[in-house]
Amino acid sequence: MKHLSEYRDGEKSLKLAAEISRIATRPWAIMEVCGGQTHSIIRNGIDQILPEQIEMIHGPGCPVCVTPISVIDKALEIAARPEVIFCSFGDMLRVPGTGSDLFRVKGGGGDVRIVYSPLDAVKLARANPGSEVVFLAIGFETTAPANAMAVKIAKDQSIKNFSVLVSHVLVPPAIEAIMNSANNRVQAFLAAGHVCSVMGFHQYPAIASKYGVPIVVTGFEPLDLLDGIRRTVLQLESGKAYVENAFPRVVSEAGNEVAQETIAEVFEITDRAWRGIGVIPESGWKLRPEYADFDAELKFNVPQVAQEHVTICRAGEVLRGAIKPHQCEAFGKQCTPRNPLGATMVSSEGACAAYYNYGRFVKP
Amino acid sequence: MTKLDPIEIQSPQCPVPLRDYPEVILAHGGGGKLSSELIEHVFAPAFANEHVTLLSDSTPLNLPNQQIAVSTDSFVVQPLFFPGGSIGELAVNGTVNDLAMSGSRPLFLTAGFIIEEGLQMEQLLRIANDMGRAAKTAGVSIIAGDTKVVERGCGDGCYINTSGIGVLLPERAIAIDQARPGDVVIVSGTVGDHGVAVMSVREGLEFETQIQSDCAPLTALVQAMLDAVPNIHAMRDPTRGGVAMSLNEIADASGCGIELDDESIPVRGPVRAACEFLGLDPLLVANEGKLIAIVASSDADRLLAAMKAHPLGRDAAIIGRVIEDKNRLVVARTPVGTKRIVSVPIGEQLPRIC
Numbered sequence: 001m002k003h004l005s006e007y008r009d010g011e012k013s014l015k016l017a018a019e020i021s022r023i024a025t026r027p028w029a030i031m032e033v034c035g036g037q038t039h040s041i042i043r044n045g046i047d048q049i050l051p052e053q054i055e056m057i058h059g060p061g062c063p064v065c066v067t068p069i070s071v072i073d074k075a076l077e078i079a080a081r082p083e084v085i086f087c088s089f090g091d092m093l094r095v096p097g098t099g100s101d102l103f104r105v106k107g108g109g110g111d112v113r114i115v116y117s118p119l120d121a122v123k124l125a126r127a128n129p130g131s132e133v134v135f136l137a138i139g140f141e142t143t144a145p146a147n148a149m150a151v152k153i154a155k156d157q158s159i160k161n162f163s164v165l166v167s168h169v170l171v172p173p174a175i176e177a178i179m180n181s182a183n184n185r186v187q188a189f190l191a192a193g194h195v196c197s198v199m200g201f202h203q204y205p206a207i208a209s210k211y212g213v214p215i216v217v218t219g220f221e222p223l224d225l226l227d228g229i230r231r232t233v234l235q236l237e238s239g240k241a242y243v244e245n246a247f248p249r250v251v252s253e254a255g256n257e258v259a260q261e262t263i264a265e266v267f268e269i270t271d272r273a274w275r276g277i278g279v280i281p282e283s284g285w286k287l288r289p290e291y292a293d294f295d296a297e298l299k300f301n302v303p304q305v306a307q308e309h310v311t312i313c314r315a316g317e318v319l320r321g322a323i324k325p326h327q328c329e330a331f332g333k334q335c336t337p338r339n340p341l342g343a344t345m346v347s348s349e350g351a352c353a354a355y356y357n358y359g360r361f362v363k364p
Numbered sequence: 365m366t367k368l369d370p371i372e373i374q375s376p377q378c379p380v381p382l383r384d385y386p387e388v389i390l391a392h393g394g395g396g397k398l399s400s401e402l403i404e405h406v407f408a409p410a411f412a413n414e415h416v417t418l419l420s421d422s423t424p425l426n427l428p429n430q431q432i433a434v435s436t437d438s439f440v441v442q443p444l445f446f447p448g449g450s451i452g453e454l455a456v457n458g459t460v461n462d463l464a465m466s467g468s469r470p471l472f473l474t475a476g477f478i479i480e481e482g483l484q485m486e487q488l489l490r491i492a493n494d495m496g497r498a499a500k501t502a503g504v505s506i507i508a509g510d511t512k513v514v515e516r517g518c519g520d521g522c523y524i525n526t527s528g529i530g531v532l533l534p535e536r537a538i539a540i541d542q543a544r545p546g547d548v549v550i551v552s553g554t555v556g557d558h559g560v561a562v563m564s565v566r567e568g569l570e571f572e573t574q575i576q577s578d579c580a581p582l583t584a585l586v587q588a589m590l591d592a593v594p595n596i597h598a599m600r601d602p603t604r605g606g607v608a609m610s611l612n613e614i615a616d617a618s619g620c621g622i623e624l625d626d627e628s629i630p631v632r633g634p635v636r637a638a639c640e641f642l643g644l645d646p647l648l649v650a651n652e653g654k655l656i657a658i659v660a661s662s663d664a665d666r667l668l669a670a671m672k673a674h675p676l677g678r679d680a681a682i683i684g685r686v687i688e689d690k691n692r693l694v695v696a697r698t699p700v701g702t703k704r705i706v707s708v709p710i711g712e713q714l715p716r717i718c
Contacts (some may be wrong), residue, residue, distance in 0.1 A: 008699055009699065010698070010699030011699045012700060013699065013700045014700055014701070021372025022656050042704070043698070043704055044698050044699070044700060044702070044704075045698050045700055045701075045703065045704060046700070048702040049700050049701070049702060116571075116642070187557065213595075221638075222700060248682070336706075356707075358704040358705055358707075
């Protein structure tokens with residue numbers, strides 16, 4: 001708790017903001033990659049104390065938001081089966097698939113349960129040998145170690161009624177995809193601190209030099225974020241582009257090697273579709289063939305049915321940083337947290353939900 | 365039609381005739397002999413009071429000749445027992461507090477039980493005894509009741525509905541539409557304790573915490589508050605939806621805005637920590653023994669002192685003020701001096717993924 005109050009100090013935050021204001025001589029567009037950072041920036045009003053030249057572009061780092069609709073539809077199909085206990089992290093339950101969501105499947109009689117850890121789903125499988133327990137394994141590099149461990153434990157203990165529906169995504173390929181996109185405006189990145197705590201940041205120097213883009217590993221509290229922004233602005237102003245670690249109390253360059261080993265044992269790199277963005281090559285993880293018995297897609301043989309919905313929702317552009325949430329015509333009108341059209345309005349880490357909940361809709 | 369002699373039941377010991385039934389069976393709700401035994405040996409001793417007559421169809425009451433207030437609420441909490449309380453205590457305190465918030469003194473409760481076949485008799489005894497004890501603490505009598513038993517799989521062990529009758533305290537009509545710009549917002553203690561305590565023992569979410577539910581009857585605190593400041597403008601117990609929900613209801617009903625100071629809202633360390641890792645906002649987490657009072661600024665210090673002098677108001681704090689705002693928004697001032705909107709939760713608070 002000490003860390004929380006320490007890194008939320010209002011006075012120090014204002015001082016850092018003033019320093020950024022002093023060093024910024026030109027407009028700069030900086031993307032915070034992670035949805036947790038977006039949430040914190042909006043909740044704490046960090047963007048309001050930054051000088052006008054600094055524009056924060058909200059990145060695609062919300063795992064709930066980028067999970068493709070086809071995966072949600074598969075989840076809905078599996079969860080509705082009578083023999084299945086379907087387990088998920090809480091905020092996936094309200095994400096709309098084609099015409100339904102997990103909450104409605106639950107209401108219709110499906111056994112859908114919120115768990116906090118995939119290991120709890122393994123426990124459920126052990127306790128319910130007559131049921132098929134399926135865990136919706138989504139997320140970035142942060143959730144992968146626990147998901148990998150759950151599958152490994154199930155295999156080691158021969159728990160045959162456990163499987164995972166995998167839609168894991170990776171940060172570095174997403175950063176490259178953004179830099180490669182035709183209308184990219186991003187000039188620097190705040191890399192996601194929690195992802196780096198697992199993976200380290202040895203993948204980033206190559207990206208920083210290839211694209212000439214500063215990358216600063218950044219935490220989530222107001223002082224962390226402001227320090228990360230300060231460092232990117234210093235680099236931008238001096239024409240440099242390298243990798244810095246502004247979150248050393250959590251992140252080391254090598255990351256958590258034990259976690260990485262577990263991930264590598266269970267998962268392998270694959271192309272992955274991102275909701276609102278499209279397929280990014282080598283941007284995800286899938287189960288290795290040795291773990292095929294635990295692959296829910298194979299076990300339940302769900303047909304590929306869904307088509308990406310064409311709606312007025314512009315979540316894709318929000319996720320790419322092309323528009324701000326309130327610039328979408330549906331924002332706050334047809335689309336609210338109560339009736340979300342896109343996943344970015346559902347998850348607490350989605351940029352649209354952050355804007356809506358913390359009041360950006362009253363801004364002109 | 366005889367008056368009941370109170371029988372001391374020491375939970376979890378089972379009285380003689382029920383010992384043959386370690387679990388509730390369908391026949392306990394069938395209206396026959398087993399139903400009578402359940403009432404006689406579980407509910408009647410636990411709820412014993414001078415108003416109740418055994419197995420009568422209704423209970424005649426003598427009410428003071430003044431306005432009465434009525435409230436009803438159903439309780440479906442899972443699990444039935446949680447750190448610091450149980451569904452039984454919740455069922456009494458929930459309805460008692462709803463009555464207290466309108467400025468009335470709760471007198472009588474009714475209790476309806478829907479029990480799932482297979483509920484441990486020992487658990488039912490504990491629930492009944494918890495209700496009896498809570499009623500005694502709150503100064504109310506449970507004067508009528510009903511029991512139904514549903515088939516296994518058709519309920520979560522036990523659901524309880526309680527309805528309550530109270531008398532409005534003289535000249536007291538505290539409504540939630542009476543907040544006025546300039547008024548001060550006071551909360552009676554730390555927020556989020558109940559919600560976090562229940563979540564800590566929910567399947568799939570278990571985590572270790574010493575947090576106990578704050579489940580308590582607020583009648584005595586309200587009385588002490590009204591003694592100190594008769595003219596409290598609005599009161600609300602922030603249960604489901606938390607402080608955020610209650611304040612938004614008050615702002616909406618009163619046609620004003622409310623501005624909070626983020627840093628002045630009392631939250632226990634472990635509750636803050638649990639909310640951090642679950643991704644929840646303490647302002648949206650349920651409480652069961654807290655109230656929010658809106659009062660003229662000239663009365664605020666006197667009211668705060670009276671609250672702090674009561675055990676249930678020890679941690680009371682001024683957390684904000686009512687302001688003019690035609691948009692009726694509740695906003696919080698962040699530590700960096702910016703403002704964020706405190707919106708109402710959509711449904712249940714969902715733990716975040718990472």
